Amino acid sequence: MKLLTLNFLTCARKTCKTNPAAFPLHPREAELEQIEAEINPLLIQNLLPRINWEVLKTISQELGLPSLPESAPDSEDFMTEEGEPTQTLKDLHTLLMEMNVQNGKLVCGSCEHEYAIKEGIANFLLPSHMV
Amino acid sequence: MLPTPSTTHVSFDAIYEPAEDSYLLLDTLSSASETAFLASHFPSPSTPSPLVLEVGVGSGVVLAFAAANAQTIFGRADVAFLGTDVNALAARAAAQTVRGAVAEQAEPRAAFLDVVEGDLTSCVKDGEVDVLVFNPPYVPTETLPAPLDAEAMASPEVFERDSKLLELSYAGGEDGMETTDRLLERLPGVLSARGVAYVLLCAQNKPEAVKERIRAWPAGWCAETVGSSGKKAGWEKLVIVRIWRG
Numbered sequence: 001m002k003l004l005t006l007n008f009l010t011c012a013r014k015t016c017k018t019n020p021a022a023f024p025l026h027p028r029e030a031e032l033e034q035i036e037a038e039i040n041p042l043l044i045q046n047l048l049p050r051i052n053w054e055v056l057k058t059i060s061q062e063l064g065l066p067s068l069p070e071s072a073p074d075s076e077d078f079m080t081e082e083g084e085p086t087q088t089l090k091d092l093h094t095l096l097m098e099m100n101v102q103n104g105k106l107v108c109g110s111c112e113h114e115y116a117i118k119e120g121i122a123n124f125l126l127p128s129h130m131v
Numbered sequence: 132m133l134p135t136p137s138t139t140h141v142s143f144d145a146i147y148e149p150a151e152d153s154y155l156l157l158d159t160l161s162s163a164s165e166t167a168f169l170a171s172h173f174p175s176p177s178t179p180s181p182l183v184l185e186v187g188v189g190s191g192v193v194l195a196f197a198a199a200n201a202q203t204i205f206g207r208a209d210v211a212f213l214g215t216d217v218n219a220l221a222a223r224a225a226a227q228t229v230r231g232a233v234a235e236q237a238e239p240r241a242a243f244l245d246v247v248e249g250d251l252t253s254c255v256k257d258g259e260v261d262v263l264v265f266n267p268p269y270v271p272t273e274t275l276p277a278p279l280d281a282e283a284m285a286s287p288e289v290f291e292r293d294s295k296l297l298e299l300s301y302a303g304g305e306d307g308m309e310t311t312d313r314l315l316e317r318l319p320g321v322l323s324a325r326g327v328a329y330v331l332l333c334a335q336n337k338p339e340a341v342k343e344r345i346r347a348w349p350a351g352w353c354a355e356t357v358g359s360s361g362k363k364a365g366w367e368k369l370v371i372v373r374i375w376r377g
Contacts, residue, residue, distance in 0.1 A: 120245075
């Protein structure tokens with residue numbers, strides 16, 4: 001599961017939907033794998049306004065990745081004058097599109113329910129008494 | 132004609148096999164009228180990248196088609212794609228379908244995020260989905276089958292397990308609408324302000340009444356039929372309804 005995906009997911013329990021603590025889900029005991037992907041500069045640039053930078057910083061820290069800058073980068077810093085991707089863009093691409101949680105858990109900050117990730121696929125199905 | 136993604140790796144013993152309904156979604160999403168609508172609704176490159184969510188991906192053929200042909204369908208390749216399915220086997224197979232179809236495209240490629248195991252949109256953050264696609268279990272049945280828990284998934288009675296998984300993919304309960312109604316109820320929460328949903332219905336789901344109900348939602352919602360299987364194949368005449376804020 002990509003780190004970018006975590007920007008769009010919350011706890012699946014109805015009672016957590018309105019609780020801000022249910023987002024983001026917190027990775028635990030995560031096995032990370034970097035899977036190379038071609039960089040699409042326009043995609044990263046146009047995804048950036050949708051990314052909750054505070055959340056991305058938290059998740060990166062929880063995964064033990066290098067700490068991110070205090071505030072989100074400016075997309076004007078994504079390309080060099082020669083039209084090549086800058087290190088800022090490459091780093092963001094790696095973090096969002098290449099880092100995958102292969103195995104581990106995602107924990108809700110509200111109800112503390114743990115969702116399993118196995119072979120890269122997260123399972124958000126709840127037992128019927130928890131829905 | 133855009134190519135149909137390969138699903139040769141998918142086990143159709145336990146996962147819904149692409150059929151007339153799937154192909155109607157492909158044809159509708161890639162039709163001249165819908166591609167024109169989507170391109171003007173999500174103008175590139177001045178607006179943020181749209182997030183596309185397919186609920187109940189099954190084999191993944193629809194999500195893979197949309198992701199592989201993002202440039203044609205949405206008028207831009209900077210689009211992100213996400214899928215959910217209650218069937219763990221489908222989630223795995225669909226991820227492979229989408230990855231395979233996207234990899235065959237020339238760059239720049241769309242972003243396939245993930246397929247997760249989940250019930251409808253339950254794990255998706257509110258207000259984030261720009262395009263939602265749903266080919267529901269729409270066949271009217273006496274009862275709605277219960278989802279399979281971990282124990283049932285691990286059952287050694289594989290034939291029985293697989294037939295239950297297939298039943299989940301088509302059995303829609305009363306009027307074939309029990310699952311679709313649950314999805315529709317969540318749409319105003321799940322969709323972004325610019326969000327659009329494409330939902331497939333069959334004649335027995337009473338599509339005209341469904342559209343009227345949506346138009347009566349607070350805050351001005353639109354619902355229009357934008358695709359149809361055309362031929363009157365008995366009770367399974369299919370339509371695609373586009374739902375969005377007017």
